[in-house]
Amino acid sequence: MRRLAAEFLGTGMLVTVVVGSGIAAQRLSPNDVGLQLLENSLVTALGLAVLILLVGPVSGAHLNPAVSLADWVLSRRRAGGLSSTDLGAYVAAQITGGVAGTLLASVMFDVAPTLSTTPRATAGQLVGEVVATAGLVLLVFALARTTTTAVTAAAVGAYIGAAYWFTSSTSFANPAVTVARIFTDTFSGIAPASAMPFILAQLVGAAVGVALLLVLYPTADRTAARAVVPIRPDTTPQEHS
Template sequence: MTSQQPPLWRRTVAELLGSCLLVMIVVGSGIAAQQLSPNDVGLQLLQNSTATVLGLTVLILVFGPVSGAHFNPVVSLVDWVLGRRSGAGLTLPELGTYVVAQTVGAISGSVAANAMFDVGTSISAKERATTGHLLGEVVATAGLVLLIFALAATKRGALAAPAVGAYIGAAYWFTSSTSFANPAVTVGRIFSDTFAGIAPSSVPGFVVAQLIGAAVGLGLLLILFPAAARTADDVILPHSSETPSPRP
């Protein structure tokens, strides 16, 4: 990373909190939707997706200036891969730290959402790993990666928060999987046997599909925007410290 990046510990806290709040929003709004509209699954999905769109947009705006607001291991992974081409982006130790923070945060968010609605934390029994769902995850993740890094490559990072929120909201509806597109969130949602949950047996397939989607998105990005590697430090939002600090 450049000397203008905030220290790693601060970025780690931002990634942990952001991932925690993101899953809290997804799981909590799913529980609320299930309670408010028990007989209408379509309305439940509308309520869940609307809350996620609004919440994710806000979280990117809040935490983006600190850590880039990745909240997603595939975004961090692609950032690291691109950075190897230009000397920018995350280092390998930083990548590992981000992924651990994102995963711990996601699990914590699920537990907190369960507690708020007094439903108790339990392992989900909702099986999702059909062929259609896995294809949906490939499509959703590829589109997300392409969107995020294309915005950075074209210096339109200011649009990232509403654009990413809008894309995830749309992908709730146009993908069969309802667009998890995030390994940390997928793991976090194991710990809530509610509307937004996913059974542990479905998780490996989802994560593999997400990694394939990330590779597809990266390939499309390099075809369409060959100079994207130079903007790895600006994903999802540009993040810099007012006072230059030594490389962590």
């Protein structure tokens, strides 16, 4: 339950960071969309790095169903990682946490929660989501082989911040965040009709990322259980259940 609470809290705060900074950027820079995106991406990159450090030792800081699914797939090859039961519970915690994060941001900024009217699912944007998610999954599991928690947090935050700019979709790269952003008609929102194509593109991207990982690092499945951040070894198995 502590692990699920950490995933709920971490994903919720991530969405609060994304949506809240998007609303603030809209208000502070109403006539400059480029500056709005810069503000939103910078805050998201920093916030994500902090959240990985915060909840990583408890749950691994997946904060993303695509990462959890990739962990589960890689774990089928060897012992360790998420079980099928864990995967379902993680995804549920991430999605509900994300929606709660959108509602929290709406309350803080006195914005009525409402469905987004921003369409995003063009062919180019869907390709962007495949690229963004593939790169994220590849990075996360490659880092699990060699780096420290601090480096992982910084690298993942930096990648998402950069992917805001080099992908046409502004790098959602996260099904839970995509669902959560349906419920805000602000700078960071996504129309319900665009959400499912985005999620399908993210799942394709996750599969591409896992395939690239196994090509570049054939033994990466041995360390999949350490993604995103290794759970502290002083946490007992009973506390993991």
